[in-house]
Amino acid sequence: EAQVTQNPRYLITVTGKKLTVTCSQNMNHEYMSWYRQDPGLGLRQIYYSMNVEVTDKGDVPEGYKVSRKEKRNFPLILESPSPNQTSLYFCATGPLDNTREQFFGPGTRLTVL
Amino acid sequence: AQSVTQLDSQVPVFEEAPVELRCNYSSSVSVYLFWYVQYPNQGLQLLLKYLSGSTLVKGINGFEAEFNKSQTSFHLRKPSVHISDTAEYFCAVRRGQAEKLVFGKGTKLTVNP
Numbered sequence: 001e002a003q004v005t006q007n008p009r010y011l012i013t014v015t016g017k018k019l020t021v022t023c024s025q026n027m028n029h030e031y032m033s034w035y036r037q038d039p040g041l042g043l044r045q046i047y048y049s050m051n052v053e054v055t056d057k058g059d060v061p062e063g064y065k066v067s068r069k070e071k072r073n074f075p076l077i078l079e080s081p082s083p084n085q086t087s088l089y090f091c092a093t094g095p096l097d098n099t100r101e102q103f104f105g106p107g108t109r110l111t112v113l
Numbered sequence: 114a115q116s117v118t119q120l121d122s123q124v125p126v127f128e129e130a131p132v133e134l135r136c137n138y139s140s141s142v143s144v145y146l147f148w149y150v151q152y153p154n155q156g157l158q159l160l161l162k163y164l165s166g167s168t169l170v171k172g173i174n175g176f177e178a179e180f181n182k183s184q185t186s187f188h189l190r191k192p193s194v195h196i197s198d199t200a201e202y203f204c205a206v207r208r209g210q211a212e213k214l215v216f217g218k219g220t221k222l223t224v225n226p
Contacts, residue, residue, distance in 0.1 A: 042203060042216045042218035043216040058213070090156060092214075101162065102159075105156055106155065106156045
């Protein structure tokens with residue numbers, strides 16, 4: 001079954017404590033991306049990756065890091081989380097063909113106290 | 114910069130009534146257009162997409178959308194809604210060959226009995 005998985009699904013943490021949210025896909029997609037969703041703001045892109053070892057900033061990259069060491073994984077790293085990073089995070093993947101459709105993971109709800 | 118405007122943040126309707134969710138975009142070049150649905154506590158799921166060809170696009174769950182290039186619109190319609198259609202709907206645009214998917218802020222559709 002084609003899947004995009006995220007872990008954890010829910011996380012409550014404190015300011016400054018480093019955390020990683022994992023994203024994994026089994027569809028052999030080249031493109032992977034992270035979004036955050038906030039009420040009234042829709043989805044905003046944080047980072048994306050076109051292939052292994054290729055990453056680039058989206059609209060709101062401050063305070064986040066990513067890596068793409070393997071095609072299937074695209075972890076999102078918050079080195080020093082702050083309360084304004086409390087949000088719902090989605091990983092998305094897609095092929096680099098003309099459809100450019102994106103498949104979304106189930107989301108990770110992060111609360112930073 | 115490219116933008117997507119969803120004109121209504123909330124749309125309440127009664128069951129079996131028709132509904133139209135509006136989406137306008139700004140772009141001077143050709144675009145690819147998408148509608149995604151997010152059911153409560155879930156990720157985003159593709160409803161339909163316009164890549165080229167016929168301007169009337171049919172999607173899942175009885176939804177359809179019409180691409181209007183002169184009005185730069187891509188409104189989503191359903192002739193008769195069900196309670197189960199209650200969800201948040203996002204319009205998204207990808208410009209040309211660019212990878213970035215730009216989302217609108219979403220429209221919450223509430224279907225009442």
